[in-house]
Amino acid sequence: MSSDVSHKKRKRFKRGKQRKSKEESTDGRRDGHKSYSDIVKDNKDYELYYKTQDIISESEWQTFMSCLREPLPSAFRLTSYCKSQTIALRNIIESDEFNGSVGDKSDTMNGLTCIDWYPNRFAWNINISRVEIRKSQSFRILQNFLISETDSGYISRQEAVSMIPALLMDIKPGHRVLDMCAAPGSKTAQIIEMLHSEDGSSDGAVVANDVDNKRCYMLVHQSKRLHSCSTLITNHDAGGMPNFYDTVDGQRVVLKFDRILCDVPCTGDGTIRKNYDVWIKWNVANGNNFHGIQLRIAKRGLEMLKKDGILVYSTCSxxxxxxxxxxASLLNLSEGGAQLEDVSTVLPNLKYKKGLEKWKVMTREMVCIESVDEVQEKYKSQIRESLFSPKNAKELNLNRCLRVLPHLQNTGGFFVAVIRKTVDSLPWESSAQTPAPNESTEVSKPEDTQKGDTYRQKKKRKIYGYKEDPFIFLDNTDSDWIKIKDYYGINDSFPFEQLVHRCSVGKKRNIYFLTDAAKRVVVNNQKDIKLINGGVRLFSRSDDKVNPCGYRLTQEGLPSLFPYLNKEHVVEIEAKDAKQLLSSDNMALDLFTGSERLKELNSGCCVLVIKRDAQQTNGFPLTLPICCWKGKTSMRAYIAKNERIHFLRLCGADVTETDAVRSTERERHKVKNEANNEVLDENQPIKTETIESQT
Incomplete structure (x- = not known):
């Protein structure tokens, strides 16, 4: 052990010496890289290329280029998985009191404005960059608000144009949706929200996939923020994703998805306003190289889509x-099996340019090539026939594609195409992809798997390196479930068969809940698909003498469990009592209005409900269940600090000071992590101390 540590120290010391030997940049950096302030926002090849493509008219060109050199405005949206809370939060944002505390009163250009093409006034824009917001004292209240609500899951900080693809997918509750290249997860979060009903409950399933194992855990964070029971995280190469299976009438069949998002890897030149490196690194060859990868992913996505399903293809290029x-290549390969949808009326206020029917192909040296016959030998591996404009471009309705240009509405650049599949099977698909009718449907039981299948399973496990714990579903004879059900008085109608844990050895640490659709995906695919995470935590082990069932409730699981809870464990409290409870570590029972009802509760985990009528919330009634722990003489809210701030805000409390304290804590954690060579992401929540099991 000691030799390994000393070896690592020697390596780290060596790297430090190498860094010092590099030429310093003008801002004193020793890594040889330029700071953003040193980057000259100019790239002649970039300008020549896009002038040649004739995407922007001559009269707009200077406006377009000037816009690219300006910082990208900040944007955020309100998450809508619980609509009543979303509307309450929107009312706060639109209030004169809130707007009066945002920014410099003398600067009317940089105020908070609603993004008019986003439905229900749920997305907002502020005309300064995220960096400027962090640095400006006049925006400190807004910054603290955004951080605390983002940590709680009620706001997503997301570039405005990246909100478009999910809005065009026409997602309905009950759909099975695949996000093929999901990390970091902002679009995935939108998809998850669309499956949720008004009360926060959900049906359907979202499979969020990414090729990078580490980035998959960013998706886990997104899913946890939204308390989602419908989400499964998988780790596969999108272009070579294995088939998913389902069981229908006792037969194992290939699962086809209702909706698929292909937000493919790209050069990202539409992000040039926030990623200044594009000015330095952009060249024609990068786009040519990405084309093949993108087509492979889109083609696989179309294969996994059901007939009459919708695939949305998007890039930030x-x-x-x-x-x-x-x-064009995808549509021609499908031979009429897929078509572009007209979505021009879905977002009426969105400004964009229609898709092109002709474009130019260039070499790295900026030489135009008119056809594949002109491609020199040295370029044949990079420039293929599929890069060129097809002769039938007009028949393909490529003008139905959307290209969002930055200068049209002060955004980033983006491209979206909405495709509907019109056939069951595509021309290039072989019948071998459909399993034989007599194949076993009990895919979760290894003893029922045929020998040939077992060999393939072992081979796949070796390739992908499966290390995740298995999903083990509970049944009504499980001793832990019987105790939990009896103690909390959970209704018989609760779908216990959708409860799952992931401890193959020893006691269960946590019990999770999945939608029926998500469960079916797990049961039929667990051995073939690398599942990283799934579901929402409903119960957490609490080895405490006070709690006879051995498990406490969790705040993130309440939206799924609350409708089934026995009222003996649920007590309604007034907003004024909620403010005091959420503002302190413990609150004496005698301080509650109507404390007798609370005193009747057994010690242990319980649920307090805050109800606010439409008059109190400016037009929309609120029901806010919060998880608590009752001691002998006091009550404690069993929720994280950031979510306390959210509930306080909805109860009408002034949380300015609390937000500021939270921001200070965050900065302290950031400095500490940076000292340990770790970078704390802006959207990453601070680890909060574990709440004591007794008050």
């Missing part, structure tokens, strides 16, 4: 080689 060329 303006390059037609990564955009229209991919779509």
């Amino acid at each position: 303006l390059n037609p080689i990564e955009d229209e060329a991919v779509i």
